[in-house]
Amino acid sequence: MSGDQKFEFDSFQDNTSIQSFLQSLLEGFAKKKIVLSSENDEIILHPDALVRFSVKAKKKDGVKNELGIKISWKDPKIELKAPDKTIKISS
Amino acid sequence: MLTFEGLEENLKFIAMEVENQTRSTVNFINQPSRKLYESIITKDDYIDNLKTIIENKCFSIIHSEKSLQKKDINRIRSIQTISVNLERIADFCVNIVRQMSYLENYRMLQNYDYDAMMTEILKALSKILPVLGDGNLTGALIICKTEFVLDQMYKTNFDRLMFEIKKGLHIPELITILFIFRYIERIGDSLLNIGEALIFCIIGEKIKIEQFQALETTLSKSGIKETISEIDFQSIWGTRSGCRIGRVGQKENNDNAIDVYGSIFKEGVIRKISAEKDSLERWNQLFPDLVAKVYGYHEEGENASLLVEYLPGCTLDEMALTSDLPYLDNALFVLQQTLMEIWETTLSPVPADTNYIQEIMDRKEDVQRVHAGAFRLKQQLGDKKIDSTEALLKQCGIIESCIQAPFSVLIHGDFNVNNILYDHSNQKIHFIDLYRSKDFDYVKDVSVFLISNFRMPVFDAGLRERLNHVIENIYLFARNFARRHNDGTFDIRMAFALARSFFTSTRFEFNTAFSKEMLLRSHFLMEKILAHQGRPWTDFQLPANIFFF
Numbered sequence: 270m271s272g273d274q275k276f277e278f279d280s281f282q283d284n285t286s287i288q289s290f291l292q293s294l295l296e297g298f299a300k301k302k303i304v305l306s307s308e309n310d311e312i313i314l315h316p317d318a319l320v321r322f323s324v325k326a327k328k329k330d331g332v333k334n335e336l337g338i339k340i341s342w343k344d345p346k347i348e349l350k351a352p353d354k355t356i357k358i359s360s
Numbered sequence: 361m362l363t364f365e366g367l368e369e370n371l372k373f374i375a376m377e378v379e380n381q382t383r384s385t386v387n388f389i390n391q392p393s394r395k396l397y398e399s400i401i402t403k404d405d406y407i408d409n410l411k412t413i414i415e416n417k418c419f420s421i422i423h424s425e426k427s428l429q430k431k432d433i434n435r436i437r438s439i440q441t442i443s444v445n446l447e448r449i450a451d452f453c454v455n456i457v458r459q460m461s462y463l464e465n466y467r468m469l470q471n472y473d474y475d476a477m478m479t480e481i482l483k484a485l486s487k488i489l490p491v492l493g494d495g496n497l498t499g500a501l502i503i504c505k506t507e508f509v510l511d512q513m514y515k516t517n518f519d520r521l522m523f524e525i526k527k528g529l530h531i532p533e534l535i536t537i538l539f540i541f542r543y544i545e546r547i548g549d550s551l552l553n554i555g556e557a558l559i560f561c562i563i564g565e566k567i568k569i570e571q572f573q574a575l576e577t578t579l580s581k582s583g584i585k586e587t588i589s590e591i592d593f594q595s596i597w598g599t600r601s602g603c604r605i606g607r608v609g610q611k612e613n614n615d616n617a618i619d620v621y622g623s624i625f626k627e628g629v630i631r632k633i634s635a636e637k638d639s640l641e642r643w644n645q646l647f648p649d650l651v652a653k654v655y656g657y658h659e660e661g662e663n664a665s666l667l668v669e670y671l672p673g674c675t676l677d678e679m680a681l682t683s684d685l686p687y688l689d690n691a692l693f694v695l696q697q698t699l700m701e702i703w704e705t706t707l708s709p710v711p712a713d714t715n716y717i718q719e720i721m722d723r724k725e726d727v728q729r730v731h732a733g734a735f736r737l738k739q740q741l742g743d744k745k746i747d748s749t750e751a752l753l754k755q756c757g758i759i760e761s762c763i764q765a766p767f768s769v770l771i772h773g774d775f776n777v778n779n780i781l782y783d784h785s786n787q788k789i790h791f792i793d794l795y796r797s798k799d800f801d802y803v804k805d806v807s808v809f810l811i812s813n814f815r816m817p818v819f820d821a822g823l824r825e826r827l828n829h830v831i832e833n834i835y836l837f838a839r840n841f842a843r844r845h846n847d848g849t850f851d852i853r854m855a856f857a858l859a860r861s862f863f864t865s866t867r868f869e870f871n872t873a874f875s876k877e878m879l880l881r882s883h884f885l886m887e888k889i890l891a892h893q894g895r896p897w898t899d900f901q902l903p904a905n906i907f908f909f
Contacts, residue, residue: 278739278746279876281884283903286891293742308737 274312276305316342367417371439372489374410377403378446378453379485382547385453386478389540392466397457404454411447415440431564438561442488445550445557449485452543452550459543462536469537472520477513477544480506484551488558495562504555510548517541624652626666633657633664636795639773640668643794646770647702651791671790673781677816680777680830681823688826691782691789692833698789703802703841706770712801713764714853716860717757720882726867734866734879752886759889760856763849763897765801773797775805776812777830803850806838807857810907815865817874828908835907848898852889855902859885881906 282290297303303314325337381403388396418440422433460466484506491499518541525534560566626633634657643651652668674683679691727734739746747755772779773796781790813827842850862882866875885906892900 276739278741279880280746281880283888286887289744290741293744297742303742304740305742306740308739 274310276307276310276312315344316340317345367414367421367436367439370410370414370417371443371492374407374414374443374446375485375488377407377410378450379482381407381450381453382478382482382485385456386475386482388457389460389466389469389474389478392460400454400457404450407447407450411443414443434564435561438492438557441557441560442492442554445553446488448550449481449547452547455543456540459536459540463533465533468530468533469540472517472537472541473513474517474541474544477510477517477541480509480513481544481547481551484555488554491558492561497559497562500555500558500562502555503558504552506555507548507552510545510551514541514545514548624668624670626668627663629662630659630664632795633666634659636793637664637666639794639797643770643791643797646705649788649790650698650702651794671781671783671792672786673783673788673790675778676780676782676830677777677812679782680813680826681816681818685826687784688830689833690787691784692830694782694787694789695780695834696837699837700841703769706799707845708768708799709766710768710799711764711766712768712799714760714801714804714856716804716853716856717753717760719860720753720863721757723864723867727863730867730870731872731875731879734875736883747887747890749883752883752890756856756859756886756889759893763852763856765803765853766847766849767845768799769802771797771800771802771805773800773805775808777809777816778812780809801853801857802838802841803853803857806834807854807861809834811858811861811865811878814862814907814909815869815874815878817869817871824909831907849900851902852892852897852900855885855889855900858882858902858906859889877909 294303297314298316301315301317303316305312305314320340320342323337323339325335325339327333327335327337329335381400384396384400384403388400418436421436422428425432428436460469463469484503487499487503490496491503518538521534521538521541525531525538556566626636637654637657640651640654644653652671654666654668656665656667658665676691676695679688683691724735735749736746738748738751772791772794774793776793779791779793781792782788783790810831813831816827818824818827839850841847859882862878862885866878869875869878884903888903889900
């Protein structure tokens with residue numbers, strides 16, 4: 270797919286309600302498919318074997334907390350073909 | 361009398377010249393001549409120059425004279441407005457004279473009553489200098505009213521001209537005559553501006569003539585004998601809700617039955633002003649010292665005006681942000697005592713149906729106008745479905761219709777922190793702006809109070825802490841009241857009411873990040889309500905810290 274696609278969601282959650290969002294992402298990784306949609310727009314992500322995973326945490330003035338989780342990867346452009354298992358020699 | 365030598369002299373000249381120019385215009389209409397035409401055009405340049413000189417002097421005096429008092433500045437501003445409008449009248453005269461050249465037969469104009477209109481204009485012009493000199497308010501009002509008289513006369517001539525045009529003869533001439541009458545009518549608009557500038561100079565207040573008349577009538581109906589010029593009208597604040605509010609005080613003390621010194625004059629649409637009057641009367645019967653006394657009320661056309669007692673004190677938002685903590689705590693204590701007395705006295709066992717979600721729906725267009733992205737669309741994150749704002753509102757509305765407040769009390773109806781006054785010397789709380797007052801759920805007043813603190817765009821940590829302190833103080837007080845009265849649905853109603861106040865407050869907030877914070881909190885509360893379905897609403901617990909920023 271060409272062009273940029275974007276999905277944004279911003280909310281308040283508490284310790285209980287946030288779990289269903291994180292759980293949904295976990296399941297997406299297990300299935301190697303995460304669908305993010307907003308009315309008519311849809312982004313389908315396929316996290317595969319190699320993903321970059323970084324975590325950043327911050328505590329400011331003793332009260333402001335931030336936990337940043339970033340997961341990124343590139344979709345392969347060329348699909349590698351598995352070599353044929355049989356060799357044919359003809360003359 | 362205060363004068364500005366030179367400037368006053370110039371004003372005298374421009375007023376005389378414009379009066380002469382108007383007289384010459386009448387003469388020209390009666391008997392056009394090349395000589396008079398040229399004289400009028402030349403005189404117009406002189407009047408233009410005079411206006412520029414006066415404007416320069418006005419700005420230069422305001423800029424350079426450091427010792428000017430407010431009334432001096434008002435006078436200079438008035439002189440500037442008067443001269444600009446005089447010059448405009450002279451321009452209209454030139455326009456009239458120029459239009460005359462398009463008439464094949466100038467006598468055609470004499471079939472219409474321009475003379476009466478020009479006589480009115482000349483009368484008004486001749487009053488300007490004496491009115492300014494004597495500070496004669498009645499004279500200023502007469503100048504204002506000239507516009508109304510001219511409008512009526514214009515209408516009569518306009519109707520006649522239309523009737524003639526429909527006959528299909530002499531159309532170019534008739535249209536030219538119509539233009540001439542239009543210019544004469546526009547001279548009336550400039551005279552109105554001059555009259556209002558004179559009122560401004562005399563009473564020191566920018567006030568529209570309709571508001572002025574309303575004030576005058578209200579004062580006279582209140583039995584106040586002074587002429588309006590003896591009253592010191594001082595605008596002290598404006599409101600977002602479209603009412604004009606000013607403080608009326610007496611210039612000198614005298615023995616009057618009503619304490620005119622320190623009254624508040626309000627003027628606005630009948631619905632709002634009469635609701636406020638009725639509320640004030642009801643509150644006065646129940647709690648005489650809590651709200652202002654009504655001195656006078658008057659309806660005129662679509663508007664009404666109200667004269668009420670001026671209550672001393674600081675608004676609670678001023679207290680929260682500026683006063684020392686012990687004073688603030690004292691104010692909060694008095695507020696608690698006051699609320700307790702009101703709620704206990706007026707508590708009636710009649711349950712109240714609330715409409716917090718409906719109030720969001722009613723204001724959603726206002727919110728969207730300011731924040732285009734306020735409404736969330738339906739979303740999905742993996743298998744997790746996220747409701748749209750509309751869906752949240754719809755479902756919450758259904759739930760709310762099943763929950764009632766177990767009892768009603770007399771509520772303020774717009775219990776914003778700036779509608780509460782604290783009079784420290786008398787240790788009293790006063791309520792103002794009571795036009796939405798009714799028997800209802802006390803949670804409404806509490807939630808509006810809490811969010812009116814929260815939504816103050818104050819981001820300094822120390823000040824925020826004070827606001828949080830006020831919020832916590834009144835919230836805990838209200839929660840204790842709920843417990844004492846076995847109000848089991850206090851938390852869930854508070855969730856609805858806070859969702860409403862967070863949401864609708866954003867229509868006054870242009871700080872995108874701050875309004876988003878409030879919108880997201882509103883969404884969070886609605887999601888918490890939906891997540892609680894299936895369990896008793898009396899078990900619902902308000903999310904901790906929801907109203908602390």
